[in-house]
Amino acid sequence: MPRELQKVIVMGLGYIGLPTASMLATKGHQVLGVDINHKAVDTINSGRIHIVEPDLDVLVRSAVNSGNLKASLQPEEGDTFIIAVPTPFKEENGNPKAPDLSHVEAATRAIAPYLREDNLVILESTSPVGTTEAIARIIASERPELQGKVHTAHCPERVLPGQILRELVDNDRIIGGTTKAAVAKAKALYKTFCNGAILETDSRTAELSKLVENAFRDVNIAYANELSVICDRLGINVWETIALANRHPRVNILQPGPGVGGHCVAVDPWFIVASAPDESRLIRTAREVNDAKPEWVIEKVKKKAHRFREPVIGCLGLTFKANIDDLRESPAMEIAHTLTCMGIGQILLCDPNVTQERSPMPLYGLKEVLDRSDILVLLVDHDEFREIDPQVIKDKVVIDTKGVLR
Numbered sequence: 401m402p403r404e405l406q407k408v409i410v411m412g413l414g415y416i417g418l419p420t421a422s423m424l425a426t427k428g429h430q431v432l433g434v435d436i437n438h439k440a441v442d443t444i445n446s447g448r449i450h451i452v453e454p455d456l457d458v459l460v461r462s463a464v465n466s467g468n469l470k471a472s473l474q475p476e477e478g479d480t481f482i483i484a485v486p487t488p489f490k491e492e493n494g495n496p497k498a499p500d501l502s503h504v505e506a507a508t509r510a511i512a513p514y515l516r517e518d519n520l521v522i523l524e525s526t527s528p529v530g531t532t533e534a535i536a537r538i539i540a541s542e543r544p545e546l547q548g549k550v551h552t553a554h555c556p557e558r559v560l561p562g563q564i565l566r567e568l569v570d571n572d573r574i575i576g577g578t579t580k581a582a583v584a585k586a587k588a589l590y591k592t593f594c595n596g597a598i599l600e601t602d603s604r605t606a607e608l609s610k611l612v613e614n615a616f617r618d619v620n621i622a623y624a625n626e627l628s629v630i631c632d633r634l635g636i637n638v639w640e641t642i643a644l645a646n647r648h649p650r651v652n653i654l655q656p657g658p659g660v661g662g663h664c665v666a667v668d669p670w671f672i673v674a675s676a677p678d679e680s681r682l683i684r685t686a687r688e689v690n691d692a693k694p695e696w697v698i699e700k701v702k703k704k705a706h707r708f709r710e711p712v713i714g715c716l717g718l719t720f721k722a723n724i725d726d727l728r729e730s731p732a733m734e735i736a737h738t739l740t741c742m743g744i745g746q747i748l749l750c751d752p753n754v755t756q757e758r759s760p761m762p763l764y765g766l767k768e769v770l771d772r773s774d775i776l777v778l779l780v781d782h783d784e785f786r787e788i789d790p791q792v793i794k795d796k797v798v799i800d801t802k803g804v805l806r
């Protein structure tokens with residue numbers, strides 16, 4: 401193998417691990433992807449994918465066909481180990497939003513027996529400050545003879561679901577090492593596929609930078625969501641207000657909606673709050689403002705529903721954001737589910753991006769929902785909903801949480 405080409409072990413073959421593993425493989429590295437899900441391992445080894453992301457199927461197929469990408473339930477020895485496993489919440493000491501590092505710890509223990517002197521271990525999972533150092537401590541306790549001889553770094557993933565492959569190549573990349581040598585090694589690896597700038601720092605700063613990016617987005621969206629509630633009280637159109645304010649050269653307010661979902665923006669700010677609870681007042685409040693938005697939408701629907709004897713209520717959209725099929729932590733789903741359980745009328749759900757087998761509740765076609773509903777609740781700004789003819793819905797009560805049916 402040429403010097404810059406390595407054997408890379410990628411722990412976790414989800415939305416980040418699989419694109420990263422396939423990208424490295426198509427650049428010539430020899431990659432072993434490891435996952436605890438044997439179905440995912442089998443699917444990838446047959447050149448197919450188990451998640452939805454534009455163009456990922458083509459990349460994985462070519463990576464597997466080249467012989468450079470293999471998936472397995474077990475790690476092996478290699479040069480670099482990348483950890484890309486989930487970091488969800490857990491309940492701890494009365495805090496329901498404490499970071500759950502059990503997957504990161506398990507992945508570290510799983511690779512420990514295979515580590516050799518001069519190996520590099522990269523944490524890509526979004527993690528609370530200090531996690532990379534904790535990984536180094538686990539390695540030191542599992543392999544005391546390697547103490548100080550294995551490099552560790554945090555290289556947070558920053559790609560946007562729906563645009564992962566483009567952003568993996570084009571985005572700037574932060575590399576935070578526990579030592580300078582770790583940074584240099586990680587940089588050499590990422591340079592083989594990343595066209596963006598490589599920004600060098602220490603591991604703790606890298607960890608916080610990643611959390612801060614998503615918390616910034618969350619605070620900005622909370623501002624937009626709070627404005628939407630204020631505007632509703634005052635009878636003013638929030639989207640027009642924000643569009644006008646954003647014409648100021650130094651103002652850039654994001655868009656309000658039914659709440660904030662997904663597994664990043666609605667999660668990561670809590671990792672900052674958990675590590676500095678007394679100091680994170682604004683970040684915590686933003687989370688609370690965004691988490692309260694679904695309930696506000698539900699109350700609005702309830703008030704409108706009281707005008708009808710047996711209203712038919714059409715909910716448009718279930719995913720956590722537009723033009724994807726991902727239902728994780730979706731505020732639209734939360735609203736649709738609560739409305740269905742409340743029994744205030746017949747609820748018709750519609751999402752052109754979600755198949756019936758993936759939906760926990762029955763789905764209806766868009767035309768039927770538009771025809772039959774007395775009340776329409778738009779929850780996701782999918783392209784299909786932007787094309788709804790205003791004439792078709794002119795006699796309906798419309799609650800438009802994304803401002804697309806104007």
Ligand code: SAJ
Pocket residue numbers: 526557558559560561613614617621654655656657658659660661662663664665666720721722
């Ligand atoms: N949302 C709004 N209003 C907006 C923008 C978004 O209500 O103006 C909502 C969305 O509908 C969704 C939620 O916020 O429910 C999150 O969506 P998103 O598109 O803001 O972000 P994610 O979760 O898909 O991806 C984010 C990205 N982070 C930033 O843009 C700072 C991505 O770059 C990260 O890599 C990703 O989190 C991650 O993995 O951390």
